[in-house]
Amino acid sequence: MKLLLPSLLLMILPILVSGYRYSPSYYYNYNNEIPYQEEESFQESEDSPSEDSSNCEGGDDPILPEPPYLLTTLPPPVPTCRPAGGCGSEMQGDGSREGYGSGTRGGGGGVGGGACGGGPGLGGYGGSDACNDLADKLNPRMKATSIAQNAAQVAKAANEAQMAAAQDASRQVKMQLAEKAMAAARAAEAIMEGKQAMVDNYARELREAEAVVAQVGVSLECSESSAEGAFAAAKEAENEATTFKALLDSWKTTLNDVEGLLEQANADLEEKNQMLTAARARGEHLTQQVAIARQDYEQVKEAAYRAASAAVEARQKASMSTCQQQQFPPPKPCGGLGAGSGGGVPGFQDSEDSMIPRDMPDEAPRPAGGAPCPSRYGGAGGEILSSIYEAPPTGGASCHALLDLYRQRRRQQMRMRRQQLRKKQKRARKLKGRNHREYGDNLINRRSIYDFVDGY
Numbered sequence: 001m002k003l004l005l006p007s008l009l010l011m012i013l014p015i016l017v018s019g020y021r022y023s024p025s026y027y028y029n030y031n032n033e034i035p036y037q038e039e040e041s042f043q044e045s046e047d048s049p050s051e052d053s054s055n056c057e058g059g060d061d062p063i064l065p066e067p068p069y070l071l072t073t074l075p076p077p078v079p080t081c082r083p084a085g086g087c088g089s090e091m092q093g094d095g096s097r098e099g100y101g102s103g104t105r106g107g108g109g110g111v112g113g114g115a116c117g118g119g120p121g122l123g124g125y126g127g128s129d130a131c132n133d134l135a136d137k138l139n140p141r142m143k144a145t146s147i148a149q150n151a152a153q154v155a156k157a158a159n160e161a162q163m164a165a166a167q168d169a170s171r172q173v174k175m176q177l178a179e180k181a182m183a184a185a186r187a188a189e190a191i192m193e194g195k196q197a198m199v200d201n202y203a204r205e206l207r208e209a210e211a212v213v214a215q216v217g218v219s220l221e222c223s224e225s226s227a228e229g230a231f232a233a234a235k236e237a238e239n240e241a242t243t244f245k246a247l248l249d250s251w252k253t254t255l256n257d258v259e260g261l262l263e264q265a266n267a268d269l270e271e272k273n274q275m276l277t278a279a280r281a282r283g284e285h286l287t288q289q290v291a292i293a294r295q296d297y298e299q300v301k302e303a304a305y306r307a308a309s310a311a312v313e314a315r316q317k318a319s320m321s322t323c324q325q326q327q328f329p330p331p332k333p334c335g336g337l338g339a340g341s342g343g344g345v346p347g348f349q350d351s352e353d354s355m356i357p358r359d360m361p362d363e364a365p366r367p368a369g370g371a372p373c374p375s376r377y378g379g380a381g382g383e384i385l386s387s388i389y390e391a392p393p394t395g396g397a398s399c400h401a402l403l404d405l406y407r408q409r410r411r412q413q414m415r416m417r418r419q420q421l422r423k424k425q426k427r428a429r430k431l432k433g434r435n436h437r438e439y440g441d442n443l444i445n446r447r448s449i450y451d452f453v454d455g456y
Contacts, residue, residue, distance in 0.1 A: 293413075300406060307402040 300409075304402060304406055311402065
């Protein structure tokens, strides 16, 4: 900035000065009243003098006024007499050879001498008489010479004044222009300061914007990383959702299967309930049959007891005589009776679980003579039998025949029951195989069947 202003001033000032030199205001004074006169006007006046210049003798010489526009310290021009009769040029250069005159065509004018050359100058040579004589002869020429000298002096003064005025005017214009340039420079400096402040402000704003851009970039990177994490989480959630959907479908299928199995289990449960009801009914029926069989057993037992009693009586009656002779105690007929049982059928057990005679021998023990000997028996039944056995045995084989008949009948009943149970077992096995193929369940166990059979 400091280097730009002087170079700008150096470029502008010559243009302004040259434009002022050729402007119309250059040829006028400060009051704009009298235009400047060029040297050509003075030369014209020298070649053709005016009418006033011929009248130099009769009155006061005209004194040229000092122009108000010449700002110089030069003395005013010296008034001289102008010859009345024309202006000649025969005496040119005579005075210039003899003294140091101030004019170009003077006749002996020195440094302070007059125009006629006869004054008390430093370099004058002639006296007053010579001057008077020559003045008469050379009056027209002197007038012309003085006019020319005055014109030259006026022209020279005007030229110098014009140059000085031009210099003053140009100096003043230059000062004004310089002041304007300085004001413009100050304004430019102010503008430049404002621009510099604006530039600094813009730079500060730019730095702030760059900082904001950097922060936004960092936040954008964080947002991108967060978006990537969210995208990955969304992908994982989608995968998990797909997996959950597949699991849900499989669970639905499993649920349908479970519902089917539940329905099948309900059907199996109903069937088993029906089978249980049938088994209970069968159990009740079998219980009734067992009760009937027990009644038959009691009846058969009672009949066997009567038959055994009758056989014992017959045997006792048949062998009473022999027993009385030998005095042997009678043997236990048909295996004997329990002493403390309170009576019962000989050879049978009193339990309800079994009706098969186990301890009954085929023949009663006999004494050495061949006939059995009665003996005493405990209990009510023993007293009866002892009383019976006191008689001689007449029908010992009848007791064993009745017992064999009872055994055969019992075996036949047990055989029929076993056949029925085998048929039921076969039927249960068939039903078990079919249900096992359909449901995979064991409906009837073999051991339970055998336990059920053994219960009868």
